[in-house]
Amino acid sequence: MGKLILVATPIGNLDDISTRQTAALQEADLVAAEDTRHSGLLLQHMGLKKPLLSYFQHNEEKREGRLLAELEAGRTVALISDAGTPGICDPGSAILRAAVQAGHATDAIPGPCALIQALILSGLPTERFAFEGFLPRGQALLPFLQSLRQEQRTLIFYEAPHRLQNTLQTMRQAFEPERPMAVCRELTKKFQEINRGTLAEMAELWQQRTPKGEFVLVLGGAPAEQPQAAEDIRQNARQHLERLLAGGMKHKAAAREVAALYQLPVGEVYQMGLELKQN
Numbered sequence: 001m002g003k004l005i006l007v008a009t010p011i012g013n014l015d016d017i018s019t020r021q022t023a024a025l026q027e028a029d030l031v032a033a034e035d036t037r038h039s040g041l042l043l044q045h046m047g048l049k050k051p052l053l054s055y056f057q058h059n060e061e062k063r064e065g066r067l068l069a070e071l072e073a074g075r076t077v078a079l080i081s082d083a084g085t086p087g088i089c090d091p092g093s094a095i096l097r098a099a100v101q102a103g104h105a106t107d108a109i110p111g112p113c114a115l116i117q118a119l120i121l122s123g124l125p126t127e128r129f130a131f132e133g134f135l136p137r138g139q140a141l142l143p144f145l146q147s148l149r150q151e152q153r154t155l156i157f158y159e160a161p162h163r164l165q166n167t168l169q170t171m172r173q174a175f176e177p178e179r180p181m182a183v184c185r186e187l188t189k190k191f192q193e194i195n196r197g198t199l200a201e202m203a204e205l206w207q208q209r210t211p212k213g214e215f216v217l218v219l220g221g222a223p224a225e226q227p228q229a230a231e232d233i234r235q236n237a238r239q240h241l242e243r244l245l246a247g248g249m250k251h252k253a254a255a256r257e258v259a260a261l262y263q264l265p266v267g268e269v270y271q272m273g274l275e276l277k278q279n
């Protein structure tokens with residue numbers, strides 16, 4: 001049986017290459033890569049010389065058989081993408097599933113991932129988040145964003161520079177403009193830049209500039225609904241009860257109905273009714 005290893009590579013800073021990444025690529029008999037020329041340069045930088053096989057989004061299915069045959073022959077195949085973690089908006093997950101199904105050993109060597117880098121730098125809540133990858137284009141963008149309006153988790157998106165301005169303007173229509181946001185550009189690179197502010201401020205800022213480089217957008221989630229304060233609940237229950245009694249409903253029946261609706265003890269609501277009658 002062979003072994004498939006998904007190996008993360010830098011997202012812009014070659015100093016992020018780790019000892020384990022180097023060892024895994026060293027161990028591999030074959031390296032499957034999105035762009036063999038680009039990855040050839042990376043391997044050269046790492047002092048490695050390995051047979052490379054192109055494996056990218058549009059030949060994934062075609063190449064699967066070849067990679068499985070290599071694994072079948074007992075070889076170790078390392079898979080890298082152009083940048084970052086394979087399988088995250090990059091090829092990797094389909095071949096991993098196929099390798100698991102065929103009973104081969106699998107492993108992944110961790111490393112940079114733009115969404116995690118952006119999230120931790122954003123200053124927004126990191127406890128729960130939803131990664132939405134690349135956004136749909138054209139007419140589909142606004143309804144897609146609107147479908148996320150109620151999402152309370154921090155939202156993360158990848159975006160291309162030439163679509164950034166339109167995306168920010170459309171986000172402004174879909175979400176509350178005062179939501180907190182971070183626009184993260186050229187992460188780990190020389191010109192890394194993190195702009196933090198409200199969605200409206202970010203849309204305004206990037207309207208004034210020509211977006212260049214790579215971007216990750218991090219947007220605050222919908223505010224959590226505040227549980228209704230206990231006193232508000234009693235006040236609403238009292239008013240409801242008053243209406244029922246004024247409408248002629250029997251005291252006991254009205255107390256039961258209001259207690260069930262507002263999840264209060266029947267005795268307490270009955271007492272409310274007595275006080276209302278006294279006043």
Ligand code: SAM
Nearest residue numbers: 011084085088089113114158159186187214215
């Ligand atoms: N597999 C990669 C990862 O682990 O993040 C993502 C690959 S995806 C094809 C490329 C997108 O990731 C870019 O369009 C950009 O949104 C984001 N990205 C990648 N590198 C980045 C960087 N250095 N700074 C900001 N965004 C980056």
